[in-house]
Amino acid sequence: MTMNNRNIREVLKIIDGQKTSDGDGVQLTRLIGTAELNLIDPFLLMDAFGSDKPLDNIGGFPSHPHRGFETVTYMLAGKMRHKDSAGNAGVIAEGGVQWMTAGKGIIHSEMPEQQDGLLSGLQLWVNLPQSVKMTESKYQEYSKDDVPLDQSNPGYSIRVIAGKTQNGVNGVIENSHINPIYWDVKLHENRQFKEIIPAEHNAFLFVLEGNVYVGESQQLVNKGQLALLDMGEALSISSNTASRFIVIAGKPLNEPIARGGPFVMNSQEEIQQAFNDYNSGNLV
Numbered sequence: 001m002t003m004n005n006r007n008i009r010e011v012l013k014i015i016d017g018q019k020t021s022d023g024d025g026v027q028l029t030r031l032i033g034t035a036e037l038n039l040i041d042p043f044l045l046m047d048a049f050g051s052d053k054p055l056d057n058i059g060g061f062p063s064h065p066h067r068g069f070e071t072v073t074y075m076l077a078g079k080m081r082h083k084d085s086a087g088n089a090g091v092i093a094e095g096g097v098q099w100m101t102a103g104k105g106i107i108h109s110e111m112p113e114q115q116d117g118l119l120s121g122l123q124l125w126v127n128l129p130q131s132v133k134m135t136e137s138k139y140q141e142y143s144k145d146d147v148p149l150d151q152s153n154p155g156y157s158i159r160v161i162a163g164k165t166q167n168g169v170n171g172v173i174e175n176s177h178i179n180p181i182y183w184d185v186k187l188h189e190n191r192q193f194k195e196i197i198p199a200e201h202n203a204f205l206f207v208l209e210g211n212v213y214v215g216e217s218q219q220l221v222n223k224g225q226l227a228l229l230d231m232g233e234a235l236s237i238s239s240n241t242a243s244r245f246i247v248i249a250g251k252p253l254n255e256p257i258a259r260g261g262p263f264v265m266n267s268q269e270e271i272q273q274a275f276n277d278y279n280s281g282n283l284v
Ligand code: MN
Pocket: 061, 064, 066, 071, 108, 110
């Protein structure tokens, strides 16, 4: 099938997000995981975080637990130091990504590292299927230089964190549960972005810079907005200005979801068990 015969995805809903704060003094805009948009299965939560204050004023995210899903941190500016109960530690810098599978349990901290300048990034929570919620924790981390850059199209470039582009560039992240797409796209002025997205995937985009027109209806999506997409086989986006956006997609799990703070399981009993395990020191 040629690209022109494919069913192009359209915007279902535009989300501005909800300003909040979490951790210790970090400013957050919650885009997924709110009353307005509870879930884009398998994506449980997405926060855009940031601060332009010096390090003294931001405590970051001190030690906290997770169970039952994966956290994905992608740094857009600044540096974040992380440390976890499995013995992993390091600094994620601009363009770097950490894909952490909490599985049966992990306790970690995420603290801003730079002395001044901007801090900003995205955190995404990716659900795990019931069959592997209690798997051993695992951890994939890559710096900007590790992330493949697809520059084969004259109108745009894609940093391929996960998934495969039309030109066959594969991302660095491995995840066979939802076969995710996670692309950081730079679209040049007056050009068109066109890529295939697996038809069974739920998908959305988040605009980082400029503004874009999505689908055949040319729906405008502005900087800072998340656009939930309908089902389809391809994504077509244009822009009058240089723009940058994130495309995220994954196969829905279609399983019951029980949320309890930092834990996401299939039932309330399992959430209670997670709190019991954490309080008794048996989470990890
Ligand atoms: Mn965390």
